[in-house]
Amino acid sequence: MLLVLISPLLFRYEALLPILGYVMIGVAIVAFLVWGYRHMRARNQRLERLVEQRTARIQLQARQLARYNAELIRSNKMLQRTVDEKSQVLGVAAHDLKNAVFGIQALSEVMLEDKTHSEATARRLGLIHNSADEAMELIMNLLSSAASSVHGSMEKRPFDLNSMAELVTHSFTAQAERKNQSITCFVPPEPVLVEGDEDRLREAVNNLVSNAVKYSPLDSTISIEVVGSNSHAYISVEDEGPGIGEHEQEELFKPFERLSTKPTGNEGSSGLGLYIVKQIVERHQGHIEVDSEKGNGSTFTIALPRIEAPQEDKPSDGVPHERSAPPTLSFEASAVAELRN
Template sequence: MKKPFFLFALCFFVLHGLSLRAQNQELIQSLHRKLATTSEAERFEILNDLAWEYRWAAPDSTIYYAQKAYTLGEQLNVSIGLAKPLNFIGVARNYQGKRLEAFDAYDNALRIASQQNDSVQIAYTNNNLGRLFFEQGLLSRSYDYFLRAQALFENINDSSGLAYTYQSLANLYKLQQDNAKAESNYLKAYRIRMRGQSTRDIMSALVMIGRLYQETGQLDKALHYLHMADSAGHVIQDEINLADIKTFIAKTQLSKGLLDAADSMCLAGLTVIVRMNNTRMMPQAYMTMGQIKFAKNELAQARKYFKLSMDVATRANELNTKMEVFYWLWKLSLKENDRAGALENQNQYLILKDSLNDLNVARQVERLQFEMDIERKEQENELLKVNHARNEAVILQQRLQNITLIVIIGFISILGLVQWRNSKKRREINDMLERQNQFIRSQREEIVDQNQKLFKHNRQLSDINHEKDTLMSIVAHDLKAPLNRIKGIADIMELEGGLTTDQQEYIHMTKNATQAGLDLIKDLLDVHMLEENVTPNYTTFDISAFMLEKVEAFTPIATAKQIHLHISRVESESVRLDADYLSRIADNLLSNALKFSPPNGTVEVAAGKTADHFWFSVRDEGPGFSEGDKQQMFQKFRKLTARPTAGETSNGLGLAIVKTLVDRLKGEILLNSEDGKGSEFVIQFPLS
C-alpha cells in the first residue's frame, strides 16, 4: 500500500524515541542522591548526566538541568565540555518540535566548543545539526554535517559517537533508497555497539538492521536480526520495546506466509502494548493483527482488529493509520462481497489520501520556511561577526593609543610627529569603518527588500494554491456526491421493475449521463493528484491475481456491450511495482478498449516477464489509431478521431494519465495499431 513521503520525515530516529519505561529510573534516582553530596566540579557532570537521561520522556527536565549545568560551568570557568549542556538543550528542543530554538542551541554549542577546542563536542554538534536538517528534509546540508562528524569521531577515536553518525548516515541513505550504503552503515554501527557491550544500544542497532531488511524484502535476514533484538530485549527486560519488536517480527512472518507463527507472535506483543496502554504502538499492532487474520481468511476477527486500530488512530489523530485501515476495510468488504461497504471504505480512503497530500504540501511549505529562517539566522550571525571584528579593531586601536601616550610621555621631543601620524591613522580607520558600516547598512536594506518580495510572492502562490484546492474540493464533494445519489436512485428504480419501455430507456439514459459525469470527475481528480509528483511506492504482488481482479471488475461492462473480455496469457509470478499506479494504468486501458470496441468484439489482456522487463498488454478490435492520432494521443483533453461505439463519453484524459504513470515507473509504452484494424498497447517496466 502506498504511503506518503511525509511518513518518512515523521519516522526519523523512531527507535530512539523510547517511552518513559525505557528510562533508567534507578540511574536517575542515584544521580539525584549524588547531586546533594558532591563537590561543585562533580555537580557539573551530574547535572549533564541528568539532562541526558531525561531527554526522551521529559524534554523540559532536560532543558532545566542542562541550563543549570551551563550556568555552573560558566561560574567554574570549565576549560572543556561547556558546549555539552547546550547540545542537550538542542536535543530537547528538537524533541519538542522547536526547530529554530534547537538550531540556536546547537549554533552556540559549536561556537563555544570551537573556542575551547573541544573536538568531542564539535563532533556531536555536527551530528546533531545533521539530524536537525535531515528531519526537515534538507538532505544535502545534513549529509555535509554527518561527514564532518564522522571525520571528527574517527580522529578522536570516539566509537559511541561514530556509531551514532553511521546510523544517521544509514537513515539518510535509506531515505534516498540507496539500500546498499544504508545496510553498510547500519552494520558498521552494529559492530561498534557489540564492542561497547551496551545491551540497549545493541538491541536498537539490531532493530534498525531488521527493519531495513524487512522493507527491502530480505525477509530471512530481517527475521534473523529481529529475533536477535528480541533476545537482547529479554536480557534487559525492556517489556514495551520487546512488544514493538514482536510486531515487527509478526509483519515479516506475515510477508513470508508463516501465518500461524505471525498470529502467535503478534498476539504476544499486542497483549503487552494493550496492557501498558501504549497508544503510540497500539494502532499499528492492531493493524498487523488484522492483516494476519485477513490472510488467514478469518474475516470477522480481521474486521474486529481493523476497527480497534481505527478507534485508537482516531483518538490519536493518526491520519496515515486511518487511511491504511480504510484501505484494508475496503479489501475486506470486497472479499465479503459487500460492495456498498467496499465503496464507502474506498471513498473514505481516497478522501484521507487527498488530505494527506494537502498535509504534505503544508509540510513542504513549513520546511521551506525553516530553511529561510536558518539562512536569515546565518546572515545575522555573519553580521554579528563583522560587528565583532569591527569592535575588536576599535579595541586594538585604543590599546595602540594607550601605548602611544606612554611613548609620548617618554619622548616629548617627537610628540608632534607621533600625534600627527596617529591622527592620520585614526581618520583612515574611521573612514574604513564608515565605509564598512555603509556597506552593512546597504546589505541589511537589500535583505529586508528581498524578504518582502519573497513574502509577497509566497502569499500569491498560497492564494493560487488555495483557489485550486477549493475548486478540486467542490468537484469532489459538491458534484460527485449528488451524481452518486442520482445513479443510486436510478439503480433502485430499475431493480423495483414495473417500468414501461420508455421509462426503462429514460432510466438507462440517466445512468449513462451520471456515470459520464462521475468518470470525468474521477479523471480530473487523477490529473490533479498526478501533478503533485508523488514518489511511487514499490511493493511485491502476484500479477495473476492482479489480472483476475481487473478482468472481474470490467466483466459487467463488457457483458453489457456483448464484448468477449478474457486473459490470453498470464503467469503466476511476483513483480515489484507500485500496485496503485499499475491499477490505474490497467483501468484506463481496459476502459478505452471496451469503450471503442464494437459489439460482439474481443478484448484480450496479457502479462508476462522477460529477462529484463515485466510487460502488460491490452488488445482490442476497435477503429485503431491514425498517424495523426498517434501524434496527439497522450495530450490532456485531446479527443481523437475514433468515437465510442455505444454513445459513451470521452474526455481525452485517460491516455494522458497512463503516460504520466508509466513515465514515473520508468516504463515504456508500445502501440501496435493501424487505422481501422484495432490496436494493442504493450506497457513494459524494467525489473531492476
Template sequence: MLKSRFLWKVWGSMALFMAVSSIIFGFFVGSQVEQSALKRIQGALFDQSLSLADSLSSYLDTEESLPIKLLEGTTPGVMARITIVDSEGKVLADTDSAPAKMMNQLDRPEIVASSASSFGFSLRYSDALKMDMVYVAIRLTSPSGKAGFLRLALPYRVVDDEVGTLRNMIYASGGAIGLGLLMIAYYLAYRLLNPIAKVTRRAYAIAQQQYQVRLPNRRFDIGQLSEIINEIALGGQQRIDELTKNRNQLAAVLSGLTEGVIAFDLEQRVLHINDAALSMLSLNVEQALNRNFYELPASRQIKTAVEKCLSEQSNLTATVKFGERTFECCCLLMTSDKEEPSGGIMVLEDITEKMHLEKVRSDFVANASHELKTPISAIRGLVETIIDDPRMPEEVVNRFINRINSQAIRLDAVVQDLLHLSRFDSAEADSNLSRIDLAELARKIYVTKSYDAGDAGLDINLKIESEPLEVDGDSEALNQLIANLVDNAIKYNIEEGKVEVRLYKKRSSAFVEVEDSGIGISAEETQRIFERFYRVDKARAGSVGGTGLGWAIVKHIAQAHKGGVSVDSQLGKGSVFSVNIPLAEQEIDHAVKIS
C-alpha cells in the same frame, strides 16, 4: 590647477550637499519644534481651561452677554483669549470681542470636538481677529445644570516666532560650519588632485604608446598610482593575453547556452554566433560570421527585428516563425563607453514546445468546461422542468430522475478523472508507493472485466508469461491503468471481437499489453490520443459514456511510475497498447541473471 573641472565638481558637490543638508535639517527640526510647541500650547490651554471651569461655569446662567471687563476681572493673569458659549452656540462672554457681534460658534471645530469628547482642539483662521489662532474648548455645566462650552485661544504667531528663531539659528550655525568645512575640503582636494593632474599627463603619453615615459614616485597614494601605471606600461602584453583569455571564456559560456546568441554591429554584420543559434537557424560558422543579416538564409521577421532595433535604438522582443519552429527573439542594443550605440545582441529561445503546451492547456480548459457544462445543463433543465410542472405524471418524473442520475454519474466520472490527472501531474504520486505484483493485479481486473466483455459479446483472454512481476508503485493507480486499457479495448471493439491482455518482463521493465480487434486508430490520431479529452470516434464515445480522459490518465500514471506508453494500431484491424514500468530492485537482479 584652479581650472580643474574635477576639483570644482568635487568641491561644488560638497558645497551643494552641505547647503541642501542644512536646509533639510532645518526644515525637519523646525517641523518637529512646531509640532512640539503646538502640543505644549494645547496642553497649557487645556490645563488653564480646567482651572477656570469652576469659576466661570456660573456665567452660563446669565441671560445677557457679559462685559469684557467683567470677564477679565474674573480671570486675572490669563493671557489667552477666553470665550464662554452656551449649548446653542451663542457667545455669552469674550475677552477680545463684544459677544453681540460674534457669530454662532456651534459649528466651530473645537466646539464640535468637545461635544463628542472631553475637549476639542483646532488650528484655524479667526475672522474676528484676522489671524491664525490655536483653540482649545471644554464642556461646562453651571450650578443650575445648564450646559455650555469654555474656549481658550492663543495666536499662532507664538509658534511661528519660536520656530523661526530656531531655524535662523540652524541656518546661521550650519552656514558657518559648512564654510569652514568647505575651505578645509578645498585645501585637501587641491593637495590631492595637483599630483594626480601631473600623473595624468604622463599617463596620457604612455597611452599614446610612449612606453619609455615613466611616472615619478610621489608621496601617499600617488606614489602607488605611479607604480601601478608603470607596471601597466611594462605589462601591456600580459593584459592583452588576459583579455584574450576572458574572451575565450565568454565564448565557451555562450557556446554552452541553450539559447541562441548572435552579436552584430551597426552595419548588421554578425560578429559572434554561438552553436545554439547555428543549430536553430540551420547554419554553419562560415555562412554566418562576418556576414550581413540580409545575406543569411533566416526568417524575414528576424531580419526585421535587427533592423528595427538599430533604427529605433531600443530593445525589442518579438515572436518569429522559422520553418516549423517558433522562436522568441529578443534584440538588446549595445552601447559604447560614450553611451553611443555600437551594435546589438540577439537572443533566440525555441518556444515551439512551450507554444504547444500552451495550446494543450487552453484546449484542456475549454474541453473540461464543455464536459462539465453538458451534464450540469442537462440536470438543471430536467430539475427546472419538474419544478415548473408540479402535476407532472409520476412516470415522467421517475424517467426524468433516472436521466438526472445518469447525468450526475457522468459528471462524477469527469470530476474523478480530472482529480486523478491532477494527482499524477503533481509530485504527490511518490508518497503511496509500495511493492505491487502486476500479475496478481491483472488477474483481479480480468475477473471483473470478464463480465463486461461477456455482456458486450466479446472474448477476453489473459496471458502472463512470467511471475511475479513486482514493481514499486501505487496500487490504486496501477489498477486504474490496466482497467482503463481493458475498458477502452471493450468499448471500441467490434461485435464478437477479441481482447487479449499480456504481461511479461523484458530486461529491467515489466510490460502490460492490451490488444483488441476493434475499430483501430489512424496514424494521425495516434499522435493525439493521449491528449486530455481527445476522442477518436466522438459519436461512439458519447454512446459508450467515455470522458475522453482514459488514455490521458494511462499516460500520466505510466510516467508517474517512471515508465511509458505506446500504441500500434491500424484502422479496421484493431490496436495494441503497451505500457512499460521499471521492475523493483530484486526483480531487476533476477531478470539480469536470466538474461
C-alpha cells in the same frame, strides 16, 4: 700637385665607407627595435584595457543573469504552489461532486431494474444513468489528474502484475457483458513482480480496459496479457475496435484530446484517460506505447522495470544480498511479440 695632396684623404674616406655603412645599419636596426617595442607596448596596453572592459561587462551580465535566475526560481516556486493549490481545490470539489453523482447513478440503476416502467420512462432513466456514468468518469479523471499533478511520494512496494491483471479482468466483466463483449486474461505461470504504487498502476490499466470496452464493437473480445522478460514486465490491452490513425497517435496522450472514432455504446469521454495513464507510467520509470492502424484494432502496452522476488522467498545461503536497482528501461513494441513467441 693638388691631386697628390688629396689622394691620401680620398683613400682614407673610401676606407671609412664600410664602417659608416655598418654603423648606419646598426642605428636603423636599433631604431626599428625601439619603434617595434613601443608599438607592441601600446598595443598590449590597448588589449589590456579592452580585456578589462569586456571582463567588467561579462561580470555585469553574470550578475544580471544571477538576478534573473533567482527571480525565475522564485516565480517557478510561486507557480508550483499555485498549481498545487488549484489541484487540491479541484480534488476537493471533484470528491464532493462524486458523492452526489454516485447517488444519481445508483438510484437510476435501481430504477432501471424495475421493469414496470413505460418505454418512454425507461428511455429517460437510461439517459439519466448514461449522463451520471459520464459525469462520474469525468470526476474520477479529474481526481486522478489532480493527484498526478501534485509531486508527492507514492506508496511503492513489490507486487505481482499477474494478480493485478486478473483483478482488472474480473472488475470489467459485468460492464463488458452489457455490450456482449468478452474479456480474456493471459498471464504466465510464474509471478511477474514490479515495484510501484499498485493502486495507481491498476488505475492506469483500468483506463486502458475502459477505453477498450468503450470503443470496441458489440460481440468482440478484449485481451489483457502479461509478459515478463529478464529485466522488464509488460502488460498489454488489445481490442478489436476501429483502430487509431497514425496522425491521431501523435496527439493521443495529450490532455483533453478526443479521437475521431466514437464510443459504440454512446458513452462519454473526458479526454483525460490516456494522459493520466502516461503520467502514472512515467512516474514508475516506465513507458507506454500503442500499436494500431485504422480498421485493425489497437494494442496498448505498458512496460515497467521488473524486479526479482524478495530474498526471503528464495532459498537462503545465509549471506544477506542487496537487491540491485531496477534496470534502465529500453522498450520496443517488438519485444512483447518476441516474448510471446
